[in-house]
Amino acid sequence: xxxxxxxxxxxxxxxxxxxxxxxxxxxxxxxxxxxxxxxxxxxxxxxxxxxxxxxxxxxxxxxxxxxxxxxxxxxxxxxxxxxxxxxxxxxxxxxxxxxxxxxxxxxxxxxxxxxxxxxxxxxxxxxxxxxxxxxxxxxxxxxxxxxxxxxxxxxxxxxxxxxxxxxxxxxxxxxxxxxxxxxxxxxxxxxxxxxxxxxxxxxxxxxxxxxxxxxxxxxxxxxxxxxxxxxxxxxxxxxxxxxxxxxxxxxxxxxxxxxxxxxxxxxxxxxxxxxxxxxxxxxxxxxxxxxxxxxxxxxxxxxxxxxxxxxxxxxxxxxxxxxxxxxxxxxxxxxxxxxxxxxxxxxxxxxxxxxxxxxxxxxxxxxxxxxxxxxxxxxxxxxxxxxxxxxxxxxxxxxxxxxxxxxxxxxxxxxxxxxxxxxxxxxxxxxxxxxxxxxxxxxxxxxxxxxxxxxxxxxxxxxxxxxxxxxxxxxxxxxxxxxxxxxxxxxxxxxxxxxxxxxxxxxxxxxxxxxxxxxxxxxxxxxxxxxxxxxxxxxxxxxxxxxxxxxxxxxxxxxxxxxxxxxxxxxxxxxxxxxxxxxxxxxxxxxxxxxxxxxxxxxxxxxxxxxxxxxxxxxxxxxxxxxxxxxxxxxxxxxxxxxxxxxxxxxxxxxxxxxxxxxxxxxxxxxxxxxxxxxxxxxxxxxxxxxxxxxxxxxxxxxxxxxxxxxxxxxxxxxxxxxxxxxxxxxxxxxxxxxxxxxxxxxxxxxxxxxxxxxxxxxxxxxxxxxxxxxxxxxxxxxxxxxxxxxxxxxxxxxxxxxxxxxxxxxxxxxxxxxxxxxxxxxxxxxxxxxxxxxxxxxxxxxxxxxxxxxxxxxxxxxxxxxxxxxxxxxxxx
Numbered sequence: 001x002x003x004x005x006x007x008x009x010x011x012x013x014x015x016x017x018x019x020x021x022x023x024x025x026x027x028x029x030x031x032x033x034x035x036x037x038x039x040x041x042x043x044x045x046x047x048x049x050x051x052x053x054x055x056x057x058x059x060x061x062x063x064x065x066x067x068x069x070x071x072x073x074x075x076x077x078x079x080x081x082x083x084x085x086x087x088x089x090x091x092x093x094x095x096x097x098x099x100x101x102x103x104x105x106x107x108x109x110x111x112x113x114x115x116x117x118x119x120x121x122x123x124x125x126x127x128x129x130x131x132x133x134x135x136x137x138x139x140x141x142x143x144x145x146x147x148x149x150x151x152x153x154x155x156x157x158x159x160x161x162x163x164x165x166x167x168x169x170x171x172x173x174x175x176x177x178x179x180x181x182x183x184x185x186x187x188x189x190x191x192x193x194x195x196x197x198x199x200x201x202x203x204x205x206x207x208x209x210x211x212x213x214x215x216x217x218x219x220x221x222x223x224x225x226x227x228x229x230x231x232x233x234x235x236x237x238x239x240x241x242x243x244x245x246x247x248x249x250x251x252x253x254x255x256x257x258x259x260x261x262x263x264x265x266x267x268x269x270x271x272x273x274x275x276x277x278x279x280x281x282x283x284x285x286x287x288x289x290x291x292x293x294x295x296x297x298x299x300x301x302x303x304x305x306x307x308x309x310x311x312x313x314x315x316x317x318x319x320x321x322x323x324x325x326x327x328x329x330x331x332x333x334x335x336x337x338x339x340x341x342x343x344x345x346x347x348x349x350x351x352x353x354x355x356x357x358x359x360x361x362x363x364x365x366x367x368x369x370x371x372x373x374x375x376x377x378x379x380x381x382x383x384x385x386x387x388x389x390x391x392x393x394x395x396x397x398x399x400x401x402x403x404x405x406x407x408x409x410x411x412x413x414x415x416x417x418x419x420x421x422x423x424x425x426x427x428x429x430x431x432x433x434x435x436x437x438x439x440x441x442x443x444x445x446x447x448x449x450x451x452x453x454x455x456x457x458x459x460x461x462x463x464x465x466x467x468x469x470x471x472x473x474x475x476x477x478x479x480x481x482x483x484x485x486x487x488x489x490x491x492x493x494x495x496x497x498x499x500x501x502x503x504x505x506x507x508x509x510x511x512x513x514x515x516x517x518x519x520x521x522x523x524x525x526x527x528x529x530x531x532x533x534x535x536x537x538x539x540x541x542x543x544x545x546x547x548x549x550x551x552x553x554x555x556x557x558x559x560x561x562x563x564x565x566x567x568x569x570x571x572x573x574x575x576x577x578x579x580x581x582x583x584x585x586x587x588x589x590x591x592x593x594x595x596x597x598x599x600x601x602x603x604x605x606x607x608x609x610x611x612x613x614x615x616x617x618x619x620x621x622x623x624x625x626x627x628x629x630x631x632x633x634x635x636x637x638x639x640x641x642x643x644x645x646x647x648x649x650x651x652x653x654x655x656x657x658x659x660x661x662x663x664x665x666x667x668x669x670x671x672x673x674x675x676x677x678x679x680x681x682x683x684x685x686x687x688x689x690x691x692x693x694x695x696x697x698x699x700x701x702x703x704x705x706x707x708x709x710x711x712x713x714x715x716x717x718x719x720x721x722x723x724x725x726x727x728x729x730x731x732x733x734x735x736x737x738x739x740x741x742x743x744x745x746x747x748x749x750x751x752x753x754x755x756x757x758x759x760x761x762x763x764x765x766x767x768x769x770x771x772x773x774x775x776x777x778x779x780x781x782x783x784x785x786x787x788x789x790x791x792x793x794x795x796x797x798x799x800x801x802x803x804x805x806x807x808x809x810x811x812x813x814x815x816x817x818x819x820x821x822x823x824x825x826x827x828x829x830x831x832x833x834x835x836x837x838x839x840x841x842x843x844x845x846x847x848x849x850x851x852x853x854x855x856x857x858x859x860x861x862x863x864x865x866x867x868x869x870x871x872x873x874x875x876x877x878x
Contacts, residue, residue, distance in 0.1 A: 028069060028072075028073065028182040028183065028184045029182070029183050029184070030073070030077070030183075030184055030185070030186075031141075031183050031184065031185035031241070031357065031358030032185050032186070032187075032357075032358060034077050034079070034186060035138055035186050035188050035189050036188075037055060037079070037080075037136065037138075037189060038053045038134065038136060038189070052088045052090070052091060052132070052133055052134065053134045053135075053136065054086055054088060054093065054098075054133070054135045054136070055079075055080045055086075055098060055135075055136050055138060055189075056086070056095075056098050056099065056100050056119075056123065056135065056136075056137055056138070057070055057098055057099050057100070057137075057138050057139075057140050058099075058100045058137045058138065058139045058140065058230050059099065059100070059101050059102070059139075059140050059142065059234075060101070060102050060103060060231065060234050060235075060238075061103050062101035062103060062105065066101075066142055067082065067083060067097070067099060068083075069142060069184065070082040070140060070142070070184070071083040073184050073186075077186075079138075079186070081098070082097065082098050082099050083097045083098070083099070084097070085097065088133075090130075091126050091129075092126055092129075093122075093123070093126055095119060095122075100117050100119050100120055100123075100137070101117060102114065102117060102227060102230060102231050102234070104117055108121075108220075114227070115220075115223075115224050115227065116220070116223035116224050116226075117223075117227065120223055120226065120227060121219060121220065121223045123135055124192070124196065124219055124223055124226065125219055127192050127193050128219070133193075134191065134192075134193060135191070135192040135193070136189040136190065136191055136192070137190045137192060137195075137230070138186055138187065138188075139186075139187040139190065139230065139233055139234055139237070140184065140185070140186055140187070141183075141184070141185045141187070141234060141237050141238060141241065142182070142183070142184055143182065143183040143184075143238075143241060144182050183241075183358060185237070185241075185358060187237060190230075192226075195226055195229065196222065196226070199222060199225055199226065199229075236331040236332065237331065239331075239360075239412065240327070240330040240359055240360065241358055241359055241360055252292075252407065253285070253288055253289070253292070256400075256403050256404060256407050257281065257284060257285060257288065259403055260529075261399060261402075261403050261406075261528055261529050261530040261531075262284060262399060262400065264399075264528070264529060265284070265395065265400070265530070265531070266280045266281050266396070267280075268395065268396075269283070269284075269396040272395075280396065283396060284396055284399075284400050287396065287397050287400040287401070288400050290368075290371075290386065291385050291386055291387065291400065291404055292380075292385055292404060293363050293364075293380050293381075293383050293384055293385040294377075294380045295363075295381065295382075295383055296381035296382075298381075299381035299382050300355070300361070300381075300382060300383075303348070303351070303352070303382055304352070304355065304356075307348055307352045310348075311352075311501075314498045315498050315499065315501050316497075316499055316500045317500050317501075318349070318352075318353065318500070318501045318502075319500055319501070319502050319503070319558075320353055320357070320503045320504075320505075321502070321504040321505065321556070321558070321601075321603050322504055322506070322556070322601060323357050323505055325505060325507070325508060326354075326359065326455055326505050326508075327357070327358075327359065329453045329455075329508050330359055330414070332450065333450055333451050333452065333453040333510075334412050334414075334415075334444075334449060334450040334451070334453070335362070335414040335415075335453055335455060336414075336415050336416075336417075336440055336453065337350065337362050337414065337415070337416040337417075337455045337457055338416075338417065338418075338454050338456055338457065338553075339416070339418060339419075339456075339458070340418070340420060340424070340429055340457070340458060340459055340553050341418035341420045341421075341422065341423045341424060341430075342424060342427075342459050342460070342461060343423060343459075343464045343466055344423070344465070344466065345461075345464075345465060345501075346418070346423075346459055347366065347379070347384070349459065349501060349503065350416065350459070350503065351364065351383065351416075353503050360414055361382075361383050361414075362413075362414035362415050362416035363383045363384070363385055363408055363413055363414070363415050364379075364382075364383055364384045364385070364415075364417070365385060365415070365417035365418070365436060366379060366384040366385070366386050366387070367386070367387065367389060367422075368386045368387060368388050368389070369389075370384070370386070371386045385404070387401060391435075395531070398530075398531070399531060401439075402439050402442070402443075402530040402531075403530050405436075405439045405440070405443055406439075406442075406443040406446065406447075406530065409440065409443045409449065409452070410443070410447060410449050412449065415440075419432045419433060419436070419546065419549055419550070420432065420433065421433035425800070426644075426645065426648055426800045426802070426803075427644065427645035427646060427647070427648030427649050428648045428651070428689070428690065428800075428802075428803070429550050429553060429554065429690075430802060431802070431806060431809075432546030432547065432549060432550055433546075434542050434543065434546045437542050437545050437546055437549075438534065438542050440452060440511075441511065441538065441541070441542055441545070442525060442530070442532070442534070444511060445520070445522070445523065445524050445525040445538070446523070446525045446526065446529075446530075446532075447523065447527050448522045448523055451510065451511065451512050452510075452511040452512075453508045453509065453510050453511070454508065454510075454511070454549055455505055455506070455508055456505075456506035456509065456549045456550075456552035456553045456555075456556065457503065457504070457505050457506065457553065457556070458502070458503070458506065458553050458554070458556040458557055458558065459502070459503055460501070460502040460503075460504075460558045461498065461499070461501055461502075461646075462498065462499025462501075462560055462561070462562040462619060462646070463497070463498040463499055463621075463642075464498075464642075464645070465498070497618065497619055497620070499560075499562060499619055500560065502558035502603070504556040504557070504558055504601065504603060505556065506552040506553060506555060506556035506601060507552055507555070507556075507601065509545065509548055509549060509552060511545075514541050514544065514545055515541070517541070517544075518537045518538070518540060518544070519537060520537060520538055524538075547691065550691040551691045551692070551693045553691075554652050554692075554693070555598070555599035555601050555602065555693055556599070556601045556603075557598070557602050557603075557649065557650050557653060558602075558603045559589075559593055559602065559603065559604045559605060559650050560605050561605050561607050561611070561612040561616065562615075562616065562619065562621065562643075562646050563646045563647060563649050564589055564590070564605065564612060564650075565586070565612060565613070565616045565621065565622060565643070566645075566646040566647035567589060567647045567650065567651070567654065567748065568582060568585045568586055568589065568744065569622065569633070569634070569635050569643065570643055570644060570647050571744045571745075571747035571748050572744055572747075574634075575634055575635035576632050576633065576634035576635070577632070577633055577634075577744075578629075578630045578631070578632055578633070579613070579631040579632065580630060581740060582609075582613065583609040583610060584609075584737060584741065585741055585744055586609035586613075587609050588713065588741055588745075589654065590604060590605070590609075591713070592654065592657060592709065592713070593653060593654075595709055595712075595713075596657075596705060596706065596709045598652070598653040598693075602653065620636055620639075621636055621639050621642070621643060622634065622635055622636055622639070623636045647748075651748065652691065652692055654745070655686055655690055655692065655749055655752075656686075656692075656694075656702070656703070656706050657706055657709070657710065657745060658745055658746060658747070658748035658749040659679060659682065659686070659749045660679070660703070660706050660707055660716070661710065661715060661716065661742050661745040661746040662746040662747075662749050662750065662753070662840065663675050663678060663679075663840065664729050664730065664731055664742070664746075665731055665742055665743060665746045666746075666841070666842065668730065668731060669719070669728055669729070669730045670728070670729055670730075671726045671727060671728055672707065672727040672728075672729060673726065675703070675707070675729070676700060676703060678840065679699070679703055680699065681833070682753070682756075682840070683696070683699055684696070684810055684814060685756055685807055685811075686749075686752060688806050688807075688809065688810040688813075689752060689803060689806050689807070689810075707729070711729075714732060714738045715732070715738060715741055715742050715745065716729050716731065716732070716742065717729065717730045717732055752803075753837075753840050753841060754787070754841065754845065755780070755784065755804065755807065756807055757834065757840075757841055757846065758783055758784070758787070759776065759807055759808070760830060760834040760837070761834050762776065762779060762780065762783070762855075763776070763817075763824065763826060763830050763834075764830055764831050764834045765850075765854055765855075766855075768824070768825050768826050768827070769820065769824070769825050770823070770824075771823065771824055771860075772822045772823055772824065773805070773808050773812075773819070773822070773824060775864055776804070776808060776824065777801050777804045779860075779863065779864075780799070780801075780804035781800075781801050781804060782863065784804075785799045787848070808824075816829055816830060816833070817830070
């Protein structure tokens with residue numbers, strides 16, 4: 001007995017010393033949350049003799065360092081200690097630690113394959129024999145660095161975490177070299193009895209079919225099955241963090257080139273371009289090298305340290321919302337991140353956020369304009385793969401790119417692409433580019449692997465590095481090509497304050513749901529071709545996916561101090577407001593967003609209105625002017641165009657409220673029925689422009705909620721029913737705070753309505769069968785510039801070509817206009833829409849718009865010639 005006691009003391013002393021030594025070398029980082037446990041039986045927390053809840057930690061690989069590390073972690077986070085004995089004599093349990101290693105030297109093996117852990121077998125037997133015993137398993141992942149294997153780097157071969165179990169020497173290197181880059185994740189507990197019951201076939205056999213299988217064999221069969229189940233779970237967790245096993249990456253290029261799809265594309269290219277097969281194959285190989293990423297763990301580690309420093313230089317912080325929903329789907333799905341595109345910073349930011357939260361960073365589709373000397377290779381090492389802006393006229397390049405996408409999806413590599421194609425210059429979401437979605441869908445329909453899930457992601461800034469450039473481009477200045485020199489110039493901006501960055505992960509969209517909705521069968525496209533014709537139902541499905549992604553991005557918007565300030569001050573005369581009115585308007589917008597939430601995923605700043613104003617002053621976006629009658633808050637000089645960018649980030653949240661306010665203010669007295677009629681006409685255009693989530697079938701109910709909210713806030717006044725049964729609304733009394741708030745709120749929608757009317761007036765005055773869509777967009781752009789000069793508002797997004805194109809696309813979709821050989825044809829409904837603008841716009845504004853849109857044939861011809869000449873000149877420069 002004394003010897004046993006002495007042995008126990010020595011063992012405890014050894015654990016303490018070795019644990020302390022490991023703690024000096026290893027500083028692990030926790031991924032995810034600490035699991036919530038049922039009350040656990042410990043020597044300090046004894047349960048009754050009849051019941052017990054015991055906790056065991058499940059790891060893949062056995063090593064002493066893993067045991068000590070988990071013991072340290074469980075002690076730090078107040079979990080049952082991993083290396084403490086687990087004893088429950090009433091249930092025949094006497095284990096010297098609370099750890100189960102699925103791969104252990106003492107595990108039961110057959111032909112070199114591990115079948116089950118002896119401890120697992122004993123615990124299964126105990127649960128079977130004691131109905132009141134509860135055992136909870138906590139799967140644990142330990143990652144000594146997180147990179148996939150890098151074959152051409154001896155250092156990474158020696159030290160990087162990989163899929164195979166490390167040797168003793170390598171584990172020593174892991175501790176010594178990567179000890180401070182160690183990650184631990186405790187997964188949610190799994191109840192052993194629940195697992196046993198789910199394995200009902202073997203469990204039932206063990207219970208009632210003792211004559212077919214011996215008791216011991218039945219228990220062993222169940223142990224093997226549970227062992228495999230736990231191993232599979234930990235493998236999925238490891239893949240979610242490390243990415244797929246890339247041990248054969250050296251051969252990946254040749255594998256792609258030797259697929260049936262690429263061989264066919266090479267043969268076609270050889271025939272159509274009179275090239276030898278060898279030449280076409282070499283061309284395809286060159287394309288593949290041009291496209292593919294070259295993931296480097298050393299570069300990821302560099303970016304980790306560099307970006308940690310950069311964010312502290314640029315930003316006050318990076319706030320992340322709803323990341324846990326990504327972690328939930330990453331295990332069993334092929335994850336496609338589809339963020340909005342605000343800035344070149346997006347590439348780095350999203351990967352950084354994902355990496356820091358313990359998942360494998362995605363391979364990112366980047367435009368080949370970023371494939372610059374030095375910078376291109378850095379991005380390629382960080383996971384970027386490059387694509388040309390257009391595949392048109394190059395079938396071989398298209399085939400190679402599609403096959404590369406297919407190979408990544410088949411290998412379950414997370415992928416990221418910006419669905420808008422390019423960066424938004426106005427702050428609004430751009431119409432979705434469907435090419436990458438189509439390739440993703442096509443790959444899945446060629447050969448279904450893991451279910452595909454799209455993760456719409458909202459990215460919001462409070463200042464953007466490219467702000468001044470965006471304003472210049474919207475005003476007509478040619479887009480500057482990316483260059484290394486331009487990047488170095490950007491470095492000068494590091495001393496500026498850029499506020500806080502917000503990243504919000506929207507509700508996932510599952511491809512399987514869309515396939516069911518559009519009756520698309522799995523594996524319905526030929527596997528050996530990348531250029532198969534897409535049936536109409538699949539094409540419609542792709543269109544719908546694109547729109548739903550944009551809507552989900554907007555549903556995840558973040559209403560931050562800068563966007564609120566922008567929304568308030570840009571809708572006031574001359575961008576100024578007395579401080580008290582500004583405080584009240586900010587508070588109103590916060591209340592509106594909370595009382596009538598656009599979506600449960602929308603995040604609203606908790607900052608007080610006064611703090612919001614102070615923050616805007618700190619960012620040098622606004623300024624306060626002292627005055628004896630009350631301080632004034634105004635937009636700082638030359639900041640209005642930039643603030644319009646941020647207002648557009650959240651305009652969709654308030655647009656229906658603004659439209660309702662605008663209709664009441666413009667008309668003074670108006671019936672609810674008239675509001676419903678006008679909103680019914682206008683809504684499809686606002687929905688297309690701002691990707692609003694409300695479907696047409698629920699618009700009436702949503703409108704009623706919006707009107708009720710405004711009535712409750714005393715922004716509009718409910719006059720009730722008259723003797724004709726008409727429900728009337730009116731404005732508050734003029735010269736009241738509420739009337740001023742109504743006016744500011746109503747102004748938010750004005751620019752959109754003015755753009756619509758200007759195009760309608762142009763079409764109506766010029767007549768049907770006169771202009772093409774492109775010509776109307778060009779003329780709308782010029783007329784918008786002229787109106788902006790008249791208003792002196794310097795808001796360049798008012799004349800953004802994309803907005804005019806979106807309006808015309810919606811007119812065509814709703815069949816208000818038709819195209820005959822590219823020329824716009826329409827009937828008298830366009831004239832009626834133009835004339836009905838009196839419900840919406842001020843008469844003076846309508847007069848100005850009509851005057852601007854009045855162009856005679858000579859002016860139209862001369863203007864279009866000048867526009868065409870500028871386009872040709874620009875094209876030659878490219």
